[in-house]
Amino acid sequence: xxxxxxxxxxxxxxxxxxxxxxxxxxxxxxxxxxxxxxxxxxxxxxxxxxxxxxxxxxxxxxxxxxxxxxxxxxxxxxxxxxxxxxxxxxxxxxxxxxxxxxxxxxxxxxxxxxxxxxxxxxxxxxxxxxxxxxxxxxxxxxxxxxxxxxxxxxxxxxxxxxxxxxxxxxxxxxxxxxxxxxxxxxxxxxxxxxxxxxxxxxxxxxxxxxxxxxxxxxxxxxxxxxxxxxxxxxxxxxxxxxxxxxxxxxxxxxxxxxxxxxxxxxxxxxxxxxxxxxxxxxxxxxxxxxxxxxxxxxxxxxxxxxxxxxxxx
Amino acid sequence: xxxxxxxxxxxxxxxxxxxxxxxxxxxxxxxxxxxxxxxxxxxxxxxxxxxxxxxxxxxxxxxxxxxxxxxxxxxxxxxxxxxxxxxxxxxxxxxxxxxxxxxxxxxxxxxxxxxxxxxxxxxxxxxxxxxxxxxxxxxxxxxxxxxxxxxxxxxxxxxxxxxxxxxxxxxxxxxxxxxxxxxxxxxxxxxxxxxxxxxxxxxxxxxxxxxxxxxxxxxxxxxxxxxxxxxxxxxxxxxxxxxxxxxxxxxxxxxxxxxxxxxxxxxxxxxxxxx
Numbered sequence: 001x002x003x004x005x006x007x008x009x010x011x012x013x014x015x016x017x018x019x020x021x022x023x024x025x026x027x028x029x030x031x032x033x034x035x036x037x038x039x040x041x042x043x044x045x046x047x048x049x050x051x052x053x054x055x056x057x058x059x060x061x062x063x064x065x066x067x068x069x070x071x072x073x074x075x076x077x078x079x080x081x082x083x084x085x086x087x088x089x090x091x092x093x094x095x096x097x098x099x100x101x102x103x104x105x106x107x108x109x110x111x112x113x114x115x116x117x118x119x120x121x122x123x124x125x126x127x128x129x130x131x132x133x134x135x136x137x138x139x140x141x142x143x144x145x146x147x148x149x150x151x152x153x154x155x156x157x158x159x160x161x162x163x164x165x166x167x168x169x170x171x172x173x174x175x176x177x178x179x180x181x182x183x184x185x186x187x188x189x190x191x192x193x194x195x196x197x198x199x200x201x202x203x204x205x206x207x208x209x210x211x212x213x214x215x216x217x218x219x220x221x222x223x224x225x226x227x228x229x230x231x232x233x234x235x236x237x238x239x240x241x242x243x244x245x246x247x248x249x250x251x252x253x254x255x256x257x258x259x260x261x262x263x264x265x266x267x268x269x270x271x272x273x274x275x276x277x278x279x280x281x282x283x284x285x286x287x288x289x290x291x292x293x294x295x296x297x298x299x300x301x302x303x304x305x306x307x308x309x310x311x312x313x
Numbered sequence: 314x315x316x317x318x319x320x321x322x323x324x325x326x327x328x329x330x331x332x333x334x335x336x337x338x339x340x341x342x343x344x345x346x347x348x349x350x351x352x353x354x355x356x357x358x359x360x361x362x363x364x365x366x367x368x369x370x371x372x373x374x375x376x377x378x379x380x381x382x383x384x385x386x387x388x389x390x391x392x393x394x395x396x397x398x399x400x401x402x403x404x405x406x407x408x409x410x411x412x413x414x415x416x417x418x419x420x421x422x423x424x425x426x427x428x429x430x431x432x433x434x435x436x437x438x439x440x441x442x443x444x445x446x447x448x449x450x451x452x453x454x455x456x457x458x459x460x461x462x463x464x465x466x467x468x469x470x471x472x473x474x475x476x477x478x479x480x481x482x483x484x485x486x487x488x489x490x491x492x493x494x495x496x497x498x499x500x501x502x503x504x505x506x507x508x509x510x511x512x513x514x515x516x517x518x519x520x521x522x523x524x525x526x527x528x529x530x531x532x533x534x535x536x537x538x539x540x541x542x543x544x545x546x547x548x549x550x551x552x553x554x555x556x557x558x559x560x561x562x563x564x565x566x567x568x569x570x571x572x573x574x575x576x577x578x579x580x581x582x583x584x585x586x587x588x
Binding site for chain 2: 007008009013016017021023024025029030031034035038101104107108111121122123125128129130131133136137138139140141147177180184234235238239240241244245255263268271272275278279282286289293
């Protein structure tokens with residue numbers, strides 16, 4: 001029954017598995033039930049700022065659950081627009097990441113074995129510094145007085161500074177910049193394993209390089225494409241820091257709205273309802289991601305991050 | 314050859330895209346002017362200001378403490394979880410387990426942060442613990458998401474491991490615990506180090522989840538930096554960024570060099586015996 005190499009007794013196996021299982025169950029899974037519960041409460045000016053689920057009244061215990069928050073999300077079009085815009089921003093950024101990341105991953109996978117690990121390291125290295133700092137870097141570049149505008153003005157390409165910071169363009173740049181490694185790694189892991197003989201066979205049979213790519217490389221790398229896209233798309237949909245720092249006041253992103261409901265308006269029940277709807281929207285992509293990573297593409301991606309083992313060998 | 318250059322172009326362009334913004338960050342940390350993006354001469358005064366900023370220094374200290382403790386706990390939990398996933402075959406609840414490991418890797422942080430905070434509040438009401446949010450709740454939150462990453466790294470290594478040595482030890486009469494500590498653990502040590510380092514950097518870097526679960530007085534470095542950059546660019550933050558970039562690059566270079574030496578030294582035998 002057990003995989004060879006291990007002969008822990010069933011009891012020992014249970015004890016070993018119990019600790020992480022209980023930890024994640026308590027601190028990752030259970031909280032979703034509480035979010036669901038509080039999303040059906042009313043906001044109060046109190047500590048904590050929401051009504052109790054079960055209230056003690058004169059005639060006993062009364063259930064106080066309401067769908068008002070969901071109805072509010074449905075009727076106030078601000079939220080619908082924010083959800084739609086988040087999905088749009090995430091989808092476009094994912095596509096841009098794929099367009100930039102694919103040639104990059106292909107270039108690394110095709111590099112000589114000696115330089116391959118170094119290139120991989122160079123791609124991951126920036127993401128080990130700090131996410132916040134990497135977003136911040138673009139504030140200095142895209143501002144009206146920023147490096148990019150000074151460069152464009154200096155070269156005479158534009159006459160007046162372009163408004164880039166606090167626009168949706170800045171949000172796209174920020175997401176692509178910070179999430180690019182998450183696209184490249186699964187793609188690389190996938191492309192490195194690609195059997196070169198298939199490409200040689202296609203070429204021998206008269207296919208030009210473009211046809212080889214289109215008919216052999218691309219279809220064979222679709223698991224990597226799927227994993228990379230989902231690794232970018234899912235977190236980008238709920239992104240808060242990037243729209244907050246690079247986007248404008250009118251950049252509607254659901255993560256930002258959730259944050260504002262929670263921290264600025266102290267409306268915990270509404271913030272919970274936003275979280276539940278966002279989770280419901282992302283459930284399908286998360287399920288696809290979970291299935292896609294079954295053979296271990298996420299695992300390969302994370303281990304590839306350490307540049308240890310190149311799947312091609 | 315022309316083809317060769319065309320093939321390398323996306324790589325070079327991609328690397329330039331990744332590194333130029335960081336270069337700009339570093340260059341302008343040495344700018345005399347308060348206006349970060351207008352060059353007014355070379356100066357290191359912002360580094361001095363940085364070292365006198367109590368809030369930032371306190372933030373660094375708190376972040377480092379939390380990251381070390383969170384990474385350590387996450388590596389332990391990740392080893393147990395990795396063993397369970399990679400070695401114990403099918404068991405009831407395996408799919409739930411798998412989801413709990415995979416989902417935190419992609420879950421938007423605002424959801425994770427909000428849900429953990431609501432859990433802490435509910436627990437506080439029910440059991441009176443945690444009475445207050447602060448370093449402890451930050452640590453619990455970090456251990457939770459770091460465990461998922463650590464598990465993925467460790468399970469991957471355990472999955473590709475040649476189990477023949479373990480089998481041999483078993484046949485020679487070693488107990489499962491003995492085999493684990495004497496053979497499995499040393500063999501997966503590099504993966505444990507990788508997992509620890511990954512968890513450490515993730516914990517050090519987290520802003521969103523920490524913002525939800527923190528309490529009065531517990532401001533980690535990302536929280537301090539975020540409240541500062543929200544108001545606009547500041548050369549002090551550029552100086553901080555430069556030091557962080559320097560630390561990561563130096564650390565990676567050292568690890569690269571060490572892994573190269575270590576890898577060459579130990580690789581010969583096992584490889585030779587297999588091939």
